[in-house]
Amino acid sequence: MKIISMLPWADWLALLGFFSLWVGYAWFSKTGSQRQQTLLASTNRLRHQWMLQATARDPRMLDGLITQNLSTTPSFFSSTSIIIIGGLFALLGTTDKAAELVREIPFAQQTPLLVFEFKVLVLIGIFVYAFFRFSWSMRQYTFVALLIGAMPPPETFASGQNDREAMAERAGHLVGAAADTFNDGLRAYYFSFAAMAWFFSPLALVLATALVVLILYSREFRSEVLHVLRD
Numbered sequence: 436m437k438i439i440s441m442l443p444w445a446d447w448l449a450l451l452g453f454f455s456l457w458v459g460y461a462w463f464s465k466t467g468s469q470r471q472q473t474l475l476a477s478t479n480r481l482r483h484q485w486m487l488q489a490t491a492r493d494p495r496m497l498d499g500l501i502t503q504n505l506s507t508t509p510s511f512f513s514s515t516s517i518i519i520i521g522g523l524f525a526l527l528g529t530t531d532k533a534a535e536l537v538r539e540i541p542f543a544q545q546t547p548l549l550v551f552e553f554k555v556l557v558l559i560g561i562f563v564y565a566f567f568r569f570s571w572s573m574r575q576y577t578f579v580a581l582l583i584g585a586m587p588p589p590e591t592f593a594s595g596q597n598d599r600e601a602m603a604e605r606a607g608h609l610v611g612a613a614a615d616t617f618n619d620g621l622r623a624y625y626f627s628f629a630a631m632a633w634f635f636s637p638l639a640l641v642l643a644t645a646l647v648v649l650i651l652y653s654r655e656f657r658s659e660v661l662h663v664l665r666d
Contacts, residue, residue: 442550449637450557453644457626460648461619464655468615474655475611475618477664482614483607490599491589498583505610506576509617512624513569516562523559527552546634554633561627568620575613582606625651 468476489498530552546554583606592599625647632643655661 441547442553443637445637446550446633449633449640452641453626453629453633456644456648457622460651461622464651467656472656474658474661474664475615477661478614479607479611481664482610483603486606486610487599487603489583489606490586490592490602493589495583495586499580502576502580502583502610505613506573509569509572509576509613509620512617512620513566513573516566516569516620519562520559520566523555523562526555530555551634554630557633558627558630561623561630565620565623565627568616568623572613572617572620575609575616579606579610579613582609622651 464473464475467473468479471477471480485498485501489495492498530548586602586606587597591597592602626644629640629643629647632639
């Protein structure tokens with residue numbers, strides 16, 4: 436492929452570092468959740484308590500409303516992702532003008548038109564990934580609503596016919612999975628801002644990616660909200 440020979444080795448290394456930091460941080464965050472050290476892990480405990488309360492409620496309209504409200508956020512980001520993807524595809528039709536605009540920015544690296552289009556395609560790939568994660572999160576929330584609707588009456592839990600703790604654990608795990616999937620899509624949005632720095636230079640891409648990782652780490656592992664939820 437022509438792009439392989441046209442893209443400098445520094446850009447290939449920067450792109451490799453970008454995806455390595457993204458995948459590495461996702462793995463680090465997931466292992467941190469297993470050790471109950473992240474924001475997601477702390478909120479998962481609240482999700483379990485919510486579902487434990489839901490087993491004692493009848494009717495469960497409040498729980499249905501909460502689930503519907505939670506699903507609106509991934510729905511919004513899913514629709515936004517489609518708009519952004521459409522805008523980026525439209526940009527591919529005017530890459531000559533866009534590339535000329537970038538060249539006028541101070542400290543921006545001069546790149547051939549084909550390389551510029553490749554960078555746009557990388558951005559499109561990031562938002563396509565985000566769309567699939569957000570849309571899957573939406574579907575998972577519909578499964579949560581189905582599970583809440585299928586819960587036996589509170590009397591059966593009180594009489595011991597059904598295991599209340601097992602049902603709450605099952606439902607809470609499903610809500611947590613939906614939230615984790617949404618978190619993947621939201622993380623893609625963060626890294627898309629780092630990817631935009633690649634239009635300036637490979638060094639800018641590396642620095643922006645490191646900054647995004649630092650911001651994500653501070654919010655998931657060191658934020659004030661996490662300290663409040665832990666108390």
